[in-house]
Amino acid sequence: MTVIDFTAFIGRLATAAGETILPFFRTSLSVENKNASHDLDPVTEADRAAEAVMRRMIKQNFPQHGIVGEEFGSEREDAEYVWVLDPIDGTKSFIAGMPIWGTLIALMHNGAPVFGMMHQPYIGERFSGDNGSATYQGASGKRKLSVRRCAALADATLFTTSPKLMKPDDRAIFERVEDKVRLSRYGGDCYAYCMLAAGHLDLIIETELKPYDIAALVPIIAGAGGIVTTWDGKPAQHGGRIVAAGDRRTHEAALKILAG
Incomplete structure (x- = not known):
């Protein structure tokens, strides 16, 4: 099968996840902290319900495929095709009522991401890519995504979700880059990566990412003409310092x- 054979199904996955999540958004939902320490790593009923819906659909349609999800772990990780799911990337933004979270869906083939989608159902936007091209679909219609040219750090707009998420040594290194850019902003979660693909910002630096945080965004950025790697220049789909x-x-x- 080719990526094209899966695109309609991926759209249905995104729609089902969005329909599951939206009734919870901007409501008084309960929040559980997955982190045993004082640092907040939130999960909500919306996260779990959306991932459960997507997993059920994948198993019904492609029982031979593997699944890696943030909330319910991994199944058949060694399969030829593996789905990597983050039902709500940006749960902290979600519980704060900020519409910069999104559902991330990646399709891996033999360990490499071949298609990715970020679906923001509240705004009604989808960003998708297959490494060769990337597309936006929303209220203003459908169009190709393309990154913008930026020759030097001195001209760049830099985003990170929060430097406080970085270990002290990594934060110090990040600040060396931050000191050289034109503009630095915090926040954005997965939405920032899509804005990079759309040509509205130039650079994103983060750490401690998991595969489900980044795998879907790799084909979108690459398809728009950008590049995403680890800090040491290796493939990014496994997460880490990005x-x-x-x-x-x-x-x-x-x-x-x-x-350095």
Whole structure:
């Protein structure tokens, strides 16, 4: 099967997840902390319900496929095709009522991400990509995504979800890059990566990411002409310390600092 054979199904997955999540958004829902320490790692009924819906649909349609999800773990990780799911990427934004969270759906083939989608059902936007091209679909219609040119860090707009999520040593290295850019902003979660693919910002640097945080975003950024790797220049789909850029020159300049 080709990626094209899965695109309609991926759209149905996104729709089902969105329909499950939206009744919970901006309501007084209960929040559980998955982190045993004082740091908040929230999960809600919406997260679990949406992932359960997607898992059920995948098993019904492709029982031979594997699934990796944030809430319910992994099944058949060694399968030829594996789905990587994050029902609500940006749960902290979700519980704060901020519409910059999204459902991330990645399709992996032999360990590499071949298609990714970010669905934001409240705004009604979808960003998708297959490494060769990327597309936006929303209230303003449908269009191709393309990153923008940015020759130097001094011209770049940089995003990270929060430096406080980084370990102290990584935060210090991040700040060396931050000191060189034109503009630095915090927040955005998965939405920031889609804005990079759409050509509205230039650089994203984060740490401690899991596969389900990034796998779906790799084909979107690559399809829009950008690049996303780990800080040491390796493939990003397994998570860790991540740097994404619209222009390879900006990416290279950031890597020199991050790897140094």
